Amino acid sequence: MAQRMEKALRQRLRRILDRWGSKTLAAVVAVGAFIPIDGRPILYVQAELGVTPMLGLVLSVVMAVGSSTAVLLLSRMRWPLITIGLAGWMLLSVWVTLGVGSYVAARSARRQLYLVWYIVGASTVVILPTTTGVAIGMPGLAREDMLSSLGGAVLFVWLPAVLGLWSRARHDVIEGLEERAAHLEREQTARAEQARTQERARIARDMHDVVAHRVSLMVLHAGALEVNAKDEETAAAAELIRTTGREALTQLRDVIGVLKSAGDDGEPSLGPQPTLVDLERLLDQSRAAGISVDRRDEGTPQRLPTLLEHAAYRVVQEALTNVHKHAGTAHTDVAVIYLASGLEITVSNTAPSGPVESLPGSGMGLVGLRERVELLDGEFVAKMCPGGGFTVSARFPLSPRALEERA
Secondary structure, eight states, X not given: OHHHHHHHHHHHHHHHHHHHHHHHHHHHHHHHTTOBSSSSOTTOOHHHHTOOHHHHHHHHHHHHHHHHHHHHTTTTOSHHHHHHHHHHXXXXXXXXXXXXXXXXXXXXXXXXXXXXXXXHHHHHHHHHHHHHHHXXXXXXXXXXXXXXXXXXXXXXXXXXXXXXXXXXXXXXXXXXXXXXXXXXXXXXXXXXXXXXXXHHHHHHHHIIIIIIHHHHHHHHHHXXXXXXXXXXXXXXXXXXXXXXXXXXXXXXXXXXXXHOOSOOOOOOOOSOOOOGGGHHHHHHHHHHTTOOEEEEEESOOOOOOHHHXXXXXXXXXXXXXXXXXXXXXXXXXXXXXXXTTEEEXXXXXXXOSSOOOOOOOXXXXXXXXXXXXXXXXXXXXXXXXXXXXXXXXXXEEOOHHHHHHHO
């Protein structure tokens, strides 16, 4: 809360400065044109130049107008104010415009060499007239005045230049911090968006893998019940369940389409996930729906990483879901092959024996399977068989660490 108030206050002050800052400074330098440091021109040649009080007033008015105009032009040009500041000191000992010009020169110098030239030149302008007057014995000047002119150079040239350098350095630091904060904010936003994207992808996968599979089984059961119903009432109820299930699958496809997004870098584990231990129950559900499913295990069963077994389970689940959708009750073979360096899963179904009422799908099943398998450095193949069937195969290698632990 305090940070917001402070930020709002800074923004308000910035708006005030943007609106009134240059106008206020123009008024200050205009008034400063009438306040010389000692009340007389620094050349001390009033008589020779014919500088009368009236002429001095006219020069002050001209200096006030020129100084204020130069300030208002600062957003476009810097050199008019710097030039007028030096001229004002030479003619009327006006110190306000000289100090502002020194600050502006240091604040806006693109190269350090330019600033050095300005400081040397401005210091010379301040010191040289008094030094020259003392050297030629000008009346009213003493050696002590040389020390005063040196103090004027320090006070009206060097000090404003130091303040200008400090202001520019502070501005650069603040600008860098603001840019860094903006970068961190953009990075944080990108990370949050990436996390949301991954979560949407995970939800879409689970909805497709679990909900779509169960609903497709329900639709198949309802279809079988409708065909084998002994009375019209049961058949009508089964037909209603089948129709509702198909509508649910269609709506589920739309929801998954909204949740689907690219850039899934992995699936977080949010609790116990089904593995190969649960595979037989999955096959029994398909058998109950009228599909002839045979399972074949080869090799020596071994302990596998949970993530690998979960991915293998999802491969079988998605393959059976596709059989329900596109092949009806076609015979299906599920092979679980334990290899010395990994695991291979193959699900093959024969061509459907008759016309099949295709069920709606999400359009990302096989794509999601390929991503799952490749994330585990595996190989995934989904292809049509010569006789009209379909085969889904996934090969998962064991990591070197898993092989070492097993050995």
